[in-house]
Amino acid sequence: MHHSTAAQVLCRDHKHFLCTECLIENKHAGCSLRQLRDMTSKADAVLLDFLVLEHLGCRKMYNWFMLRDRIEIEKNNVASHMEFALNKIEKRLEVMLKKEAECMADDIGRAASLSTVLSETITLENTMELLTSNIRELLELEKAASTHRSVRNDDGAKTPRRIKGVDFEVFIESKRQAKEILTHMKDETRRPVAHLELAGALKDICTGRRKIFGKSSLDVKPVAIGPN
Ligand SMILES: [Zn+2]
Ligand SMILES: [Zn+2]
Numbered sequence: 001m002h003h004s005t006a007a008q009v010l011c012r013d014h015k016h017f018l019c020t021e022c023l024i025e026n027k028h029a030g031c032s033l034r035q036l037r038d039m040t041s042k043a044d045a046v047l048l049d050f051l052v053l054e055h056l057g058c059r060k061m062y063n064w065f066m067l068r069d070r071i072e073i074e075k076n077n078v079a080s081h082m083e084f085a086l087n088k089i090e091k092r093l094e095v096m097l098k099k100e101a102e103c104m105a106d107d108i109g110r111a112a113s114l115s116t117v118l119s120e121t122i123t124l125e126n127t128m129e130l131l132t133s134n135i136r137e138l139l140e141l142e143k144a145a146s147t148h149r150s151v152r153n154d155d156g157a158k159t160p161r162r163i164k165g166v167d168f169e170v171f172i173e174s175k176r177q178a179k180e181i182l183t184h185m186k187d188e189t190r191r192p193v194a195h196l197e198l199a200g201a202l203k204d205i206c207t208g209r210r211k212i213f214g215k216s217s218l219d220v221k222p223v224a225i226g227p228n
Contacts, residue, residue, distance in 0.1 A: 009033050015051055071218065078216050085214070093202075108194060117192075120185065127181050134174050141166060 007017035012032040022028070039048060112118055204210035 007036060009035055010039070010048075010051070015054065017051070017055075067220070071220075074218065082213065104196075112192075115190075120188075123181060124185070127178050130174055131178055134171055134178075138171065 003019045003021045005019040005021060007019050009018040009023060010016070010033065011018055011028045012034065014028065014031060016022075016028070017036075018028060018033070036048075039045075198206060201210070
């Protein structure tokens with residue numbers, strides 16, 4: 001059946017029709033062969049018809065199985081594409097998130113400076129630093145003066161307006177500034193709450209409103225399949 005020349009012989013073992021070229025190839029050397037021209041009985045005719053039908057059936061089965069296998073391959077291809085798309089979406093989302101995180105830090109920072117939180121905090125820190133250093137200095141001066149007094153047994157003396165080499169006006173000015181700042185700064189009772197508003201499409205995915213990942217379809221086109 002595979003050569004252009006007409007079949008001459010039936011190989012009983014392989015159920016193959018062989019032409020002269022097949023016989024020259026000698027692939028059925030040990031097989032049980034029979035000349036077709038000798039197969040003339042009714043039973044022979046039916047047998048030959050069956051064999052021809054079986055060949056036809058085999059060829060069709062091959063094509064249909066091939067088609068079925070290719071559909072399976074196509075199915076796997078689409079599954080791979082879906083995985084690939086998911087991967088790509090994840091990567092894009094990561095890039096978007098990173099960018100948004102930077103914007104978010106800027107936006108919240110800007111909002112914070114508008115609400116004077118940062119500037120007031122800095123003012124408070126500076127004021128506290130000023131207080132701490134003034135207090136430390138005065139404590140040292142006070143300690144030195146009291147040691148001095150006890151040595152000289154000078155009980156009940158008033159704190160001197162001026163300890164040798166110390167200008168109290170500087171302390172008094174610092175105190176005035178600190179008092180001014182602390183009395184005018186209001187007590188902070190607000191509580192910050194930051195929000196994230198997801199983009200519409202992403203929100204729809206998160207809430208499950210958007211359910212369809214994509215749509216797959218199979219198109220069986222009429223193309224030549226098989227070895228014929
Ligand atoms: Zn042949
Ligand atoms: Zn054979």
